[in-house]
Amino acid sequence: MSGGPAASEEIRVRHAQGETVLPARPARVFTFDLAALDTLDALGVAVAGVPGSNVPDYLGRYRGEEYLKIGSLFEPDFEAIAAAEPDLVIVAGRSSPRYAELSRIAPTIDLTVAPDAYLQGAKANAALLGLIFGKEAEAGNLVAGLDAAVASLQEAARPAGGVLVIMTNGGKVTAYGPGSRFGWIHDDIGFAPAATEVVAATHGEAVSFEYLLQINPDWLFVVDRDSAIGSAGASAAATLDNDLVAATKAARNGRIVYVDTVRWYLVGPGIAAVRTVIDEIAAALGKSR
Amino acid sequence: MQSAVESSGAGRGWLVPAGTVIALVVLSLASVLVGVGHVDVAALLSGRADPDTLRLLLVSRVPRTAAIILSGMAITIAAVIMQMLFRNRFVEPTTAGTVEAASLGLVLVAILAPGLPILARMAAAASVALVATVLFLRLVERIPARSGLIVPLAGLMLGGVIQAVTVFLALRFDLLQSLATWTNGDFSGVLRGRYELLWIGFAVAAGAYWVADRFTVAGMGESFAANLGLDHRRIVATGLVIVSLVTSASVVTVGTIPFLGLIVANVGSLVMGDNLRRTLPWIAVSGAAFLLACDLAGRLIRHPYEIPVGTVAGVLGSALFLMLLLRPGTRLG
Numbered sequence: 065m066s067g068g069p070a071a072s073e074e075i076r077v078r079h080a081q082g083e084t085v086l087p088a089r090p091a092r093v094f095t096f097d098l099a100a101l102d103t104l105d106a107l108g109v110a111v112a113g114v115p116g117s118n119v120p121d122y123l124g125r126y127r128g129e130e131y132l133k134i135g136s137l138f139e140p141d142f143e144a145i146a147a148a149e150p151d152l153v154i155v156a157g158r159s160s161p162r163y164a165e166l167s168r169i170a171p172t173i174d175l176t177v178a179p180d181a182y183l184q185g186a187k188a189n190a191a192l193l194g195l196i197f198g199k200e201a202e203a204g205n206l207v208a209g210l211d212a213a214v215a216s217l218q219e220a221a222r223p224a225g226g227v228l229v230i231m232t233n234g235g236k237v238t239a240y241g242p243g244s245r246f247g248w249i250h251d252d253i254g255f256a257p258a259a260t261e262v263v264a265a266t267h268g269e270a271v272s273f274e275y276l277l278q279i280n281p282d283w284l285f286v287v288d289r290d291s292a293i294g295s296a297g298a299s300a301a302a303t304l305d306n307d308l309v310a311a312t313k314a315a316r317n318g319r320i321v322y323v324d325t326v327r328w329y330l331v332g333p334g335i336a337a338v339r340t341v342i343d344e345i346a347a348a349l350g351k352s353r
Numbered sequence: 354m355q356s357a358v359e360s361s362g363a364g365r366g367w368l369v370p371a372g373t374v375i376a377l378v379v380l381s382l383a384s385v386l387v388g389v390g391h392v393d394v395a396a397l398l399s400g401r402a403d404p405d406t407l408r409l410l411l412v413s414r415v416p417r418t419a420a421i422i423l424s425g426m427a428i429t430i431a432a433v434i435m436q437m438l439f440r441n442r443f444v445e446p447t448t449a450g451t452v453e454a455a456s457l458g459l460v461l462v463a464i465l466a467p468g469l470p471i472l473a474r475m476a477a478a479a480s481v482a483l484v485a486t487v488l489f490l491r492l493v494e495r496i497p498a499r500s501g502l503i504v505p506l507a508g509l510m511l512g513g514v515i516q517a518v519t520v521f522l523a524l525r526f527d528l529l530q531s532l533a534t535w536t537n538g539d540f541s542g543v544l545r546g547r548y549e550l551l552w553i554g555f556a557v558a559a560g561a562y563w564v565a566d567r568f569t570v571a572g573m574g575e576s577f578a579a580n581l582g583l584d585h586r587r588i589v590a591t592g593l594v595i596v597s598l599v600t601s602a603s604v605v606t607v608g609t610i611p612f613l614g615l616i617v618a619n620v621g622s623l624v625m626g627d628n629l630r631r632t633l634p635w636i637a638v639s640g641a642a643f644l645l646a647c648d649l650a651g652r653l654i655r656h657p658y659e660i661p662v663g664t665v666a667g668v669l670g671s672a673l674f675l676m677l678l679l680r681p682g683t684r685l686g
Contacts, residue, residue, distance in 0.1 A: 117527060136527075234534035235542045239658075261657075269658040272541045274389040274413050278657065290531065306544050307412045311405070 075196055080156075080174040081163045089198060090151035090171070094134050096159035100175050101126065102327075102334025103190050106206055107199045113150060116141075120326045145169055152196075157332060177333045182248035183214065186333035206335045213342045218254050220349045225282030226258030228314075231268055231329070232300040233289040237276070238268025246328070249285065253342075258282065273308040284314035285345070288325045321348045369625055373638040377422070380645035384418040385410065387649060389657045412545050420540055420548035421648050421662075422641040423555040424603045425613065429640025430558040431599040432614020433621075433633060437572035438592045439493060442622075443505035443678075445614040446482075446600040450511035454485030455597075455604040456536050457519040464526050471605065475550060478601035485515055486593050538610035538663030540648055547606075554602030558637070561595050565629035568592055572627075610644065610663050612670025617643050619677055 075086040094113030095101050101123060104111050114126045116133030132148055135141040137158045145153065146169050153166050156175040166172040175192070177185030187207045194203025229246040231238050242250040242257055250257045258281035276284070288300035300322060304315075314320050324344055327337035386392050390409045396402045432445035439449070446452045458478030462469055469477070489511055496503055523532040561568070570578050571588040578585040603610070621636035644662065647669060651660040 234531050236534055236539060270541055271658055272389060273544060275657050278389045307408055
């Protein structure tokens, strides 16, 4: 363990909603944010409280009874949290609107990552959590590993052609472009956007199948929202199984990639989750060549 | 008053039907030709259209247009029947809890039996819708003064209660965002093979035309119907089943389209009178034309993206609804 604050020193944490002073290294940690859970898990930091639902399979051990259930991804169970007296509560994204209320109960930080600084945010949060918990070396290794994976994907991205990211939900399709929540694939990795005029809306732009054919991307990255939340909608493959999508370059060349929706959409910018997403996209690109 | 409207309608008897049919044809053509993909009209007319264009038309444009026409007609007919049965001009599936109940049915299916085929899902939605609509009928019978505005208000409140249950369940089972996708009326996902359920809704609604006279009579009240030797209860039951089936077919396939039936049925009966046997086909055609216009607007305003038809119809419909309410001499009963 190198440098960093000793266990008794206070730690000043700058985050999305201000600065929080932790009197000492936190022992009892609650997180509403799955990305933070992913990163803490990768760093080997013990977590005491997690959301009671939507915890993905690869983090399945946190569903166990030994972990306090502190609410949903969006809504805290304030009474349970107040009674449990955590040393640190982590919110981000879905739970960030609850920051002010949670701050009154326990020291809280907001690790929300801006959609246009996705990879940067994932790395900064890993470094920050490393600092808070005295795991700077581990965080440094994870960030370096991610940087290497990103560099190699950037190589592969340049000649790949136009990419369109879509999300399917209940049989309907929304499209995402640079600057949107899935825009890092263009902004950070360098995949050329197949459609230049997709506006950066949080939930994408509703589009028809005709639109997909008109844009005619070389690669179609599909985020299957129904499968991410375990709901029984039409699956993405069924939604896209039609004559219009079949006529796109992406479909004809076998270049429709069903991305790891759980990690990319549900968990988000956790350091291990992003690494897996990048490795899988790189693998999909390699397979098709 | 009613006879005055009827006779004025009869005086230019061919004008309104001809107008609605022309509007439907023009809007249908526009719907087939407008979209993200390019359709070369000249090549199409000369019979030299390339296979890509033909595929676009057959897979996407024609099914979408058909889906809009079918659901527009069916929803309008269902609304007219409801208005007759409840003897109230402001009752329709979205103001009587029927649509909310159909959505509740869908959420229950998603929780209890997620793998169910689409017909079974529709049946489940229709059953819940029927229960809610019967409940509403009982509720209305208990409203003493039968004041015109109280009835739809009670319906909206019942719908609100049902929706609260639905949202609670959706929240508990993490279906909230899926619920929003299901319930906002939207034709952007319609393709060949993905709207055919609407034919059932349309067939049921068309069947209603054969018994339209009875709904007209039932609309005049239980004792009036009995005097003519009709079984009032059976007519009402038939009407409610039709309304529930039509509503669920459209909720399952495209989602909720607010105010559509209300607006079209009211304007229709103002212009054409209340004899359903004579006016129902033209009111239904007007409903299809109105829905086509809304969907076209949704496709064009943010081209190449789409605004869901439920949103367009909701904005237009609520404005027209207020105008109808505030119009001097509105018949509320």
